[in-house]
Amino acid sequence: MSGTSEHSFPFPILIGDIGGTNARFALLIDAFADPKQLPPIKTGDFETIEEALQKSILDKTSVQPRSAILAVAGPIRGDEIPLTNAGWVIRPKDMLSSLGLEDVLIINDFEAQALAVAAPADEDLVQIGGGSIRPMTSRVVLGPGTGLGVGGLVFAQHTWFPVPGEGGHVDIGPRTERDFQIWPFLEPIEGRMAGEQILCGRGIMNLYRAVCAADGVDPVLTDPAEVTTHALAESDRAAIETISLFSTYLGRVAGDMALIFMARGGVFLAGGISQKILPALLKSPFRAAFEDKAPHSALMRTIPTFAVIHPMAALSGLAAFARTPRDFGVATEGRRWRS
Structure with missing residues (x-):
């Protein structure tokens, strides 16, 4: 079982890249497994991210994630994060309480793209x-x-x-x-x-x-x-x-x-x-x-x-970070929520 130090997240980890039209997710079971790709979600099909994750992912997998690391298009300020080109507002505190998560980190979508080119x-x-x-x-x-x-x-x-x-x-x-x-x-x-x-x-x-x-x-x-x-x-x-x-x-x-x-x-x-x-x-x-x-x-x-030309480059960047957060200087202040 993973500890939850400042530098680590408890596995399994849900990683997600949430754009204006599509949200793509994968599950990382442990530090050595390849990310398990999940079906993409159209953001317009669901009122909230909690509903999307519950119906599209959590109801359909036996593996329940303990943490989530999500990349979003838009500035991250405070406990409510509106997406630039989609209707969702991400509220990490709601995700902790309604989805049973222990740890949520939200970063910028181009930070995730940048993480992906450390070792492409x-x-x-x-x-x-x-x-x-x-x-x-x-x-x-x-x-x-x-x-x-x-x-x-x-x-x-x-x-x-x-x-x-x-x-x-x-x-x-x-x-x-x-x-x-x-x-x-x-x-x-x-x-x-x-x-x-x-x-x-x-x-x-x-x-x-x-x-x-x-x-x-x-x-x-x-x-x-x-x-x-x-x-x-x-x-x-x-x-x-x-x-x-x-x-x-x-x-x-x-x-x-x-x-x-x-x-x-x-x-x-x-x-x-x-x-x-x-x-x-x-x-x-x-x-x-x-x-x-x-x-x-x-x-x-x-x-x-x-x-x-990797279709899920941002997810590969998030996976690299989720496996070994110590290798990356990702700022977590004001962007990480724990139960």
Whole structure:
């Protein structure tokens, strides 16, 4: 039986990655077992997380978890944690009392993505361009999805420290002549062009409409999936340019984050959009934009960039942490509840 010291959680541990649309869970029976994958849950199908867990998981498994480590999209402040893009409000005290748990830790979703790149498996990555991972050095994760998530991972004192933040909201500006033609037609956020206004699902549409407006043509595609499909099939000129520019701007922001963190351990692209547009990312604009950071272009060429193709990367990060919490400097103050 596991002790419940500051550095450990009692097994079995329920780990979960709760996004705007889907919540994914797995059970970790002990420190040596592989996580047992559970069926994903649509957040909209249940009023509360307690109901979702009870009906979808606890009623259907003989193994009852004693602790839960959950990654959520949204800031964690106080005893009520509203999700950014879903209807649930997570109340860890309610989870302790109604689900029979002893220990609940809530962390940021991009902290979990960062934990996952401490020791990623080769088969979970596709390298984009050159460079090589320098072990035990800082890393960065960017995830264009519903928004633009950014997380850092810093190595110090034999420990990996995930650094959550709001890096997706940094300013992004025009550089090329074409950028200056498109920029007046982009929809800003309160007068400002943030990375997330372009580098996410709705951002693809923002960029596509701006490309059409700059060329004086009517937009005919109506959602991001249509734009990416036409771009990859090379069947719509505006869609092709949209995804090419998206790749360029993602490369620029990824390069900025690499410089901030001195990420010699690599920059990792997580999330559904990166996987969907991987063929476009493997072509030139992403990597060229990433490296184009004078006076540090020579340095940038040594830093590798990867697409993460593991469908449950955040869960693998949570599992690594749950097994050996001492290896990771995950802040628990104000984010851990015990019965």
